[in-house]
Amino acid sequence: MARLPAGSVDAVFADPPYNLQLEGELLRPNHSRVDGVAESWDRFEDLAAYDRFSRAWLSEARRLLQPDGTLWVIGSYHNIFRLGAMLQDLGYWILNDIIWRKTNPMPNFRGRRFTNAHETLIWAARGRGARYRFNxxxxxxxxxxxxxxSDWLLPVCGGPERLKQRGRKAHPTQKPEALLHRVLLASTAPGDLVLDPFFGTGTTGAVAQRLGRRFIGIERDETxxxxxxERIAAVTAEAGKGSADPALLATPGARDAPRIPFGWLVERGLLQPGDVLMDxxxxxxxxxxxxxxxxxxxFRGSIHQVGARVQNLPACNGWQFWFTRRNGERVPIDLLRQQIRAEMN
Ligand SMILES: C[S@@+](CC[C@H](N)C(=O)[O-])C[C@H]1O[C@@H](n2cnc3c(N)ncnc32)[C@H](O)[C@@H]1O
Incomplete structure (x- = not known):
């Protein structure tokens, strides 16, 4: 991270070591071994060592983010509170915490605690007042x-998506692609550069590639x-078959669409003076x-004013409130607006 230039990335997604502090083997009731996270990359001498490590990469991530870029970090109760406090201390501005509720969590085999059925993501802007992207x-x-x-219900990574080696999980904490799909779709645009400093099996890269985002992955384990x-090459090959039309990767926001005054529908003959609108x-x-x-x-006014007036509300989006009839069917007037927008494109 230290070798990358300041302000060079649009978003960071980080799935860092959780410092699970697992002691001994965990066995299921049938005495089979649970595939926990026992790897050395998740081991730290003590909490102070974990904090030093976390502060170092979070500071670097902030340096690398462009001013309006955002950072996502995922963790569990073992580390997420420490990371949250650090984010605030380092000048980040927390936008949301997302609860990823797992549809299929691992049970608490010893029956000594609640089933740990969620993980938390923190989404933060580089600083207060930043004009961050939210799609x-x-x-x-x-x-x-x-x-x-802010509560997302998604299954843990399984099925054909889960990478295996010699019949066992290739990585203990591979994240589901659906989670990254939502993260990247919410906070980046096609062409944006996303950094994942704890790349693992490259979930961020695979999804970024599929969604037309660029990525940098950092991972210390050669395997x-x-x-x-290999995983990303497979996605690239799939995209090469022409499945990814760039126009389908972006979602234009309301502000990106040309403004269409309601009067244009009348001017262009899509509605006639005297036509009836209904809710x-x-x-x-x-x-x-x-x-x-x-x-x-x-009472006469705009579609918004009259919509608000009849409902006795302070405001109303007339485009969504009013309908007209076409061939006996009720259709929203917004559909007529979309027709004009399509002609303008
Ligand atoms: C929680 S896993 C990330 C899993 C990943 N999100 C996925 O879906 O496969 C954390 C990863 O960070 C890597 N890692 C730990 N410390 C690192 C370091 N200092 N530099 C680079 N990678 C590191 C580990 O090898 C591990 O693969």
Whole structure:
């Protein structure tokens, strides 16, 4: 990290050692051994050593981020609170903590504690007031038109996605691609450069490659590096078959779309003066005027003002509230707006 130039990356995703402090072997009730994280890379002499290590890479990550870039770090109760405090001490500005709730967590075999069924991600801007990227529309689209919440329900990495060597997990903590898909889609744009300083099997690289983002991966274990290379090469080969149309990798936000005044629908003949608009449940109806205003019971105003007035609300998004009829079917007026936008592109 020290060799990379300052301000050179758009996002950092880090899945650092958790410092699990595992003691002895963990056995299932049938005495089979649990594949825990016993590797040397997860061992630190004490908490102070872990903190020194964490502070060093978090400082470097902040140096490498461009001013509006953001950092994601994932961890468990063993380390995430320490990392959260450090982020704040180093000048980062925490935007969210995300709970990744596992659909299929490992049970607590000894029955001495609750099943540890989640991990936490912290999402932070480089500093307070940064104009960081959040792809609100992409997240809404991904979530069936509802705002994406901060609790994500996803399975742990398994099935054909889980890399194996000689029948055993090739890496103890391979993350699911779905998790990285959401992270990268939420906070980066196609072409952005993402750094993963703890690359492991290259999950970040594989997903970045598929989503048209660039990446840098750092990993100290040569076996994992080799696994990551092979995995990413397979994704590249798949993309080479032409499956990734660049236009489909970006989600234009509301601000990127050209503004269409409601009056244009009338000007262009998509609606006629006197046409009736109604809400989804047909409780209210309004008539369209030639100048692009609408009227209900003597009150005349924009689609937003009249929508707010009839519902007795301070504000209303008229594009989403009002509908019209086409061939007997109720259709949102937003569809007519999209028609004009499509013609403009
Ligand atoms: C929790 S794992 C990351 C797993 C990865 N997200 C994946 O999906 O495969 C942490 C990784 O960091 C690597 N690592 C630990 N200390 C490191 C260091 N100082 N420099 C580079 N890599 C390191 C480990 O070898 C391990 O593969």
């Amino acid at each position: 609100h529309w992409a997240m809404k689209n991904l979530n069936d038109e509802l705002q994406m919440r 994992y590096v080799q696994l990551a290379r 989804a449940r047909e409780r209210y109806s309004a008539r369209v005027a030639a100048d692009g205003s609408i009227a209900v019971d003597g």
